[in-house]
Amino acid sequence: MVKDFVPKVHFYDQDFVDMYDRTWVWLDEVWKTREENAKFEEGFFTHDGEKISLFDTLLSSLFLVYSNQTYSPYSMVDYFYSRQEADGAIRSCYNIADDSAVDIPDNQEGLSLPLFPYVEYLFYHKIGNKKRLKDIVPYLEKYFTWMKRFQDENGLFAVPPAASEMRNLEREGAKYFVDYNAFMALSALYMSNIGDVLNDKELAFKYKRIYFSLKTRINSLMWDSEDGIYYDLDESGQRVKNMHIGAYMTMLAEIPNVEYATKMITKLRDENVFGLDNPFPTVPRTSRYFTEEGEGYRSSVASWITFFIIKGLINYDSYIFARECALRHMYYILDTLHPDQEELGDTFEFYRPSSEGEAKSPVGNRKRFLPSLGLITITLMIENIIGLNISLPKKTVDWTLPVLEEMGIEKLSLKKNNITILANKNIRGWEIRLESEKLYYFTIEILEENKKKTLPIPSGKCSMLIDKL
Numbered sequence: 001m002v003k004d005f006v007p008k009v010h011f012y013d014q015d016f017v018d019m020y021d022r023t024w025v026w027l028d029e030v031w032k033t034r035e036e037n038a039k040f041e042e043g044f045f046t047h048d049g050e051k052i053s054l055f056d057t058l059l060s061s062l063f064l065v066y067s068n069q070t071y072s073p074y075s076m077v078d079y080f081y082s083r084q085e086a087d088g089a090i091r092s093c094y095n096i097a098d099d100s101a102v103d104i105p106d107n108q109e110g111l112s113l114p115l116f117p118y119v120e121y122l123f124y125h126k127i128g129n130k131k132r133l134k135d136i137v138p139y140l141e142k143y144f145t146w147m148k149r150f151q152d153e154n155g156l157f158a159v160p161p162a163a164s165e166m167r168n169l170e171r172e173g174a175k176y177f178v179d180y181n182a183f184m185a186l187s188a189l190y191m192s193n194i195g196d197v198l199n200d201k202e203l204a205f206k207y208k209r210i211y212f213s214l215k216t217r218i219n220s221l222m223w224d225s226e227d228g229i230y231y232d233l234d235e236s237g238q239r240v241k242n243m244h245i246g247a248y249m250t251m252l253a254e255i256p257n258v259e260y261a262t263k264m265i266t267k268l269r270d271e272n273v274f275g276l277d278n279p280f281p282t283v284p285r286t287s288r289y290f291t292e293e294g295e296g297y298r299s300s301v302a303s304w305i306t307f308f309i310i311k312g313l314i315n316y317d318s319y320i321f322a323r324e325c326a327l328r329h330m331y332y333i334l335d336t337l338h339p340d341q342e343e344l345g346d347t348f349e350f351y352r353p354s355s356e357g358e359a360k361s362p363v364g365n366r367k368r369f370l371p372s373l374g375l376i377t378i379t380l381m382i383e384n385i386i387g388l389n390i391s392l393p394k395k396t397v398d399w400t401l402p403v404l405e406e407m408g409i410e411k412l413s414l415k416k417n418n419i420t421i422l423a424n425k426n427i428r429g430w431e432i433r434l435e436s437e438k439l440y441y442f443t444i445e446i447l448e449e450n451k452k453k454t455l456p457i458p459s460g461k462c463s464m465l466i467d468k469l
Helices: 014-030 054-064 075-082 116-127 130-150 178-197 201-222 245-252 258-269 303-315 319-337 370-386
Strands: 008-010 051-053 093-095 388-391 396-401 407-414 417-426 429-436 440-446 451-457 460-465
Touching: 008 014, 008 370, 014 319, 014 370, 051 054, 054 075, 054 116, 054 370, 075 116, 116 130, 116 178, 116 388, 130 178, 178 201, 178 245, 245 258, 245 303, 258 303, 258 319, 303 319, 303 370, 319 370, 370 388, 370 407, 388 407, 396 417, 417 440, 429 440
Parallel strands: 396 440
Antiparallel strands: 008 407, 051 093, 388 396, 407 417, 417 429, 429 460, 440 451
């Protein structure tokens, strides 16, 4: 069984644990080995038959890193590096049979969201392969250089709507998309972070300068102080006052200052804007495009968008709110999978914004869409619901708990070191049980009790009583 090879999670709501396990089982059912296709050295999966999508691949890699390398997070990403053209181009979709780029009529250049540096930096912290970072920097630099072809004189990037991955979002004549420009800033930020890891000062400085240049332009041109949010711009550089969830990708890229972020987070909490029970619809409830049926990216909830917003909230010390949103979205996934006691439903690419169930969608609503589903049921489950933040190079595991609850993880692989961390209550009070094969540093923070402690965890088994912290 696949469950014997991936980490085991513990949580007080067994439905969450079952959903985590079920996602791995579904992945195992579609995973193809090298013997089935030698182009992928360590296996692969694809939702779209004989085509492989760059965006889907990069999303998938963010949960494959937690498979204890049972399913390689590298294999599919490396396929796209192997397709890089002389000018640096990597297209958004390929036919696996002949490696040809898929022709996309409304996206002729095959652009996608520039997530490579973000993903590779997370690979490094979850798997710890510094040599890989050094090896892939030339691919990343060439790709970034190719992307700069789409940067206009005003310093902002102009791309087709399809490149933003929000295919039927109403843009109202916008030319410069705040979400795409935020992802370009994110890409530059993580290129600079990779430079820091490699102690390559030239690389770090080069991309830090690009990042701050983009950040300044987004803040000066796209921020609307009256409305307290970022907007797309039209061809003449005027703000298109059509509010949409793409504005929040700026928080992922650490673009707003604290004042701006506070105003934006208020809208995420407001039930008349983005704060619906299922976080977060692509447009606010007040938008003329909002519909209870969702209609794809017109106003549905898409798990990958919710994932990135939650990660953006963490950048602005909104951990408890971020966890609450992760829990709420997970419940909507579970309610759609189990609509009643008699019938088993399914999971979907799009969900309704204010009632359980799949959204309607003119662009299709893929069932059991694992690239997006796994971000919630695996990555957010480990990182934001259980609350573990792991860095293998630093040999650190940080556990942030809003309140003490019975939960944890078992047999999580840190390279060649399996660790177990479990919280439970017994006759002596709340206890954290730990097991490791090698030394690492463990930080526990309990927000409700204002307790924080960092301890070296030796090899073997040990435990700590929370009351003694």
